Amino acid sequence: MALESYLDIKNLNSKVTVIGSNPVRRELVFGFEDGSVQTYDPDTGNMITNCYKHRGWVTALCAFPEARAFFSSGNDSTVVTYNAIGTPIDKLNIGSVAYSICFHSRLKQVIFGIPEGIQFHSYELNNVTGQIINSIPLYIICEHEDITTGVLMLDKLYSVGFDGKLIIYDCPFGSSPSVSKKLDQAHDAGITCLIAQKNSLDNNEWLMTGSFDKSAKVWSLDGKLIFKFVDFTQPVTGLTYVHATKTVWIAAGNSFAHVYDPKNGENVSSFIDTFLSVEDSELRYSYFLILLRYVPELNVLIASTNLKQCLGWRYKNTGCISCLKVKSPLESVCYTKKTPILMFAGDSEGDVYKWEQMQSNQIMYSSERLLKFEGKKNLSDVMVHAISLGDTKTNADNNNNKESTTNTKRLASANRIKTVEERLPAYYIRSRSAAKIRERERGIGGYVSQYAHLQKKGDTNTLSNIKKTATGKSILRILLVEKFDLIIAASEDKNIYIWGFDLEALKALTTLRDQANDLNHLPEEGADVANRVVGFTLRKIFSEHESLVTSLALVDDVDSFGGVFLLSSGWDRRIFIWDLTHFILFSQYTNPKADHVDEAQTASQGNIHDMDYSPHLKYFAYASSDMCVYVRKFSPKGSEMDLMYILQAKIDSEVTCVKWNFIMNQWVTGMENGEIRIWVIIK
Structure with missing residues (x-):
């Protein structure tokens, strides 16, 4: 059960600024610095459709399977709606640049992260005109002091921004949203990304934020700090939760991702062979990962780099779960x-x-x-080997008394244990450290072959x-x-x-x-x-x-x-x-x-x-x-x-x-x- 590298999309026309997906057609969607929005085949990495071109960077992508549509926003303050095949069907100017998008299906609202706050719009599934998002905003809440880089909806609404704040909102039915909790210093620098997971069956509920302060933090859903990860030498630019392995991948200025278990806060990177199996090369260390996005419906993880390039890993249920390393083969x-x-x-x-x-x-x-x-x-305490009581005639002559005593005990042992081979001479096994062979150890069927004395070449x-x-x-x-x-x-x-x-x-x-x-x-x-x-x-x-x-x-x-x-x-x-x-x-x-x-x-x-x-x-x-x-x-x-x-x-x-x-x-x-x-x- 592991993610294995399978895709390398090179020589893109521009750098990727946002990664999304179109779950209806099981396609990847990329937004670029030049404003382009394009769909790609997740198996081959070939471009399928060049959907639209914003006037400026593409800042956000969001899929809406319920409406069989997906959305893009750009620096031109527009939000474009696409149908299932990637054709633009609506274009809306919301008055501000939307840096993040999420939906509240129960209230039928879409929330945009804008400069210094969040903006709410209602939506309707209008199959006649194709317009889904209403142009008039319902609410605008300005609690941030800089760009709102992430909005996320669970039971409550969460937002983060470049001002380092983490804000939790209550969204009651029939009334305006309100701030439930505000963490003004959630990070020491701007927060770049936000992800969350809620699964009550395995008690897996948390938020995670990444920041320019070279750290990532795991929070409870009510805003309490659980873990802080500071193992990074560069700002954290990407976070994604891999549902199949229940791990989080973190991009922080390296050609590899740091892998953590968010439930217990353990760094499991050294036990994952996803990057260990990649051959070292100069090209590998010439790029670094920026954005990460796991697509559950495709079981693939996509990452963008600083070289107009996208990499892909596919989940394989027969793959390696853990990689345990030793120094020697x-x-x-x-x-x-x-x-x-x-x-x-x-x-x-x-x-x-x-x-x-x-x-x-x-x-x-x-x-x-x-x-x-x-x-x-004394190593002889643990040595077990075969010895012959009287291998040679000389030893027999020199130890007549010992041999007589041994023969007497041997007969008693043979009568007690019936498994002794009577046809062979009675040779016994003992630990070399024992001064005497204990009665319990003799005659248990142990013996040395009758040919042992012919093959001995020295101790x-x-x-x-x-x-x-x-x-x-x-x-x-x-x-x-x-x-x-x-x-x-x-x-x-x-x-x-x-x-x-x-x-x-x-x-x-x-x-x-x-x-x-x-x-x-x-x-x-x-x-x-x-x-x-x-x-x-x-x-x-x-x-x-x-x-x-x-x-x-x-x-x-x-x-x-x-x-x-x-x-x-x-x-x-x-x-x-x-x-x-x-x-x-x-x-x-x-x-x-x-x-x-x-x-x-x-x-x-x-x-x-x-x-x-x-x-x-x-x-x-x-x-x-x-x-x-x-x-x-x-x-x-x-x-x-x-x-x-x-x-x-x-x-x-x-x-x-x-x-x-x-x-x-x-x-x-x-x-x-x-x-x-x-x-x-x-x-």
């Missing part, structure tokens, strides 16, 4: 399904950012970078090495586990980082909250509130891959498999199964029929690019650089992940991604040549 994104919305993005520098949707509007997001190593005195998980390899490495995949409130990021530095809520801070905050609630007899707040306050901290690092990690898949089926598991893979072609409940390596893919060590642990012939899990089939699929997608049955035991079938197109192109379509129950693959293929599963 993004590699992966995930988001929550809860409100307020949380999004997590990983970039090419190895940083993960959390974006939280603000409750004030749907456009703005607060940003926070999730820390990796900062604040960690690279020291603090210095991890910091060195982690710096500047891309986050290739990011996954959100809402069940456990975990953020899982697969990195190019061979590690998998897991962030979660800070449990110690959460416990302390919960204790304080409960004590305060008991003392003050307050109702308990939700757990989500406490979670938002404590924030995320690095919980674990899974470090077992030998090359960059490209693929993550979540298996959340406790009934079928007895736990929540994470599948990971990458360019080392190995597949690991991690237990997210206990943060351990549960198993690893192995091929019991393989004749060679490398073949036993590699799941494909090429690098693995992507992976996804099908809860419907209980299969997982992974895309490989060997131009195949392998589909295997999931099992917590790596040796039982049988190959079910292979998806392969007869095209020489790598498969870069694979996803499970849970709506249609189909595999969808993407290839390096740009093709997307949908695979039908035949039972």
